[in-house]
Amino acid sequence: MNEKIHKFLNSGLLENYLIGATTAKETELVETYISKFPEVENAYNQLQHNLEIVSKYHAVEAPSSVLDKILHTIDNDTPVIQLQPELETKQKPWFKYYSIAASVVAILFACASFIFFSQNVELKKENQIVVEEIFDLRSDIEMNNKKLDNVMAQFKQLNNPETQKYIIKGNNRAKNLKTVAYINPKDKTSMIDVVSLPDLPQEQCYQIWAELNGKMVNLGILDETDRQLKSIPYTENALGLNITIEPKGGNTNASLENSVAEIELNSRE
Structure with a gap:
């Protein structure tokens, strides 16, 4: 093995390429060495084999999903009172129409208030669930990071020439x-x-x-x-x-x- 290949194998680029931690320029360099030098290709294959040995024993369960929806769909079918005024409008005073319109507005306002109140209560419940999901997610991330650190430490130990x-x-x-x-x-x-x-x-x-x-x-x-x-x-x-x-x-x-x-x-x- 010539000095150039030996220097490349000790540079750590091959390990970084295997875990996707190389730049575009470094990736091109590594792939060139793999295709050009059998010694590098053999070392790369051995690295893959060692990584498979380590990773196959560390199953990482996916964390529970965050809620699919925070707000439920609000029913838009608000009841509306249809008015049927008589044809002889001249005989009815105008103030009655204003009274009817005011009643309709009051009913609509009451319906809207009830909907918004219900929505607010539901939203508070959803927010609490989301907060709990976030805490669980953070805990899962910390646990997975520890597992990943353990996997990488074992991988390095397997790949150590002294092992x-x-x-x-x-x-x-x-x-x-x-x-x-x-x-x-x-x-x-x-x-x-x-x-x-x-x-x-x-x-x-x-x-x-x-x-x-x-x-x-x-x-x-x-x-x-x-x-x-x-x-x-x-x-x-x-x-x-x-x-x-x-x-x-x-x-x-x-x-x-x-x-x-x-x-x-x-x-x-």
């Missing part, structure tokens, strides 16, 4: 067992991806251990019903990882006679 990947497969007692451990001895971080675990009786569980100086250090219980890329305690100078079948709730000491998977770790620091 070592270990595929742990089950033995004859648990042939369908498969987990993947990601360990970074430089940053002293560990993550595990539970891919599949064979079913166990309700009174049993899977537990993962780190082998250290002839002792087994508890790293936690593995549960396929809670599948996600999650952090586990980092054990410095660990020689290997071991998965055993233990009583429900876990055990303080590893039952090595019930071991279903184990793997040696690199000693590289």
Whole structure:
């Protein structure tokens, strides 16, 4: 790999391009490198794969929708009194017509007042609901931002060249067992991806251990019903990882006679 390609891969442009954080000029540059250099294309494909591993375990439920309507449609069919004056208008005094008109105006005013009063009450209720929806929405946004920060941190850890990947497969007692451990001895971080675990009786569980100086250090219980890329305690100078079948709730000491998977770790620091 020549110095030009190496410098480009360390610039961070490829990661920013993957998450849509590049300018138009940077996007053009990245796409040129991807199409021109196989090394860059392979690195880009690996980045996509790592991002898929992280993101598939973080489902983000959509927040509840804000109200579709704040105001309901107001019925415009206001009742109107139709007047049928007699033909002999000359015989009726004009003040009666003014009285009738005043009555009509009064009725219309009463109807309008009632409508506006009802509308005001309804609007206050709608406003209160909108305020509650806004608070819920803010809470959802804060929660989603925290999840996104966690996803990006895991993505960076997976993409870190110091991170070592270990595929742990089950033995004859648990042939369908498969987990993947990601360990970074430089940053002293560990993550595990539970891919599949064979079913166990309700009174049993899977537990993962780190082998250290002839002792087994508890790293936690593995549960396929809670599948996600999650952090586990980092054990410095660990020689290997071991998965055993233990009583429900876990055990303080590893039952090595019930071991279903184990793997040696690199000693590289």
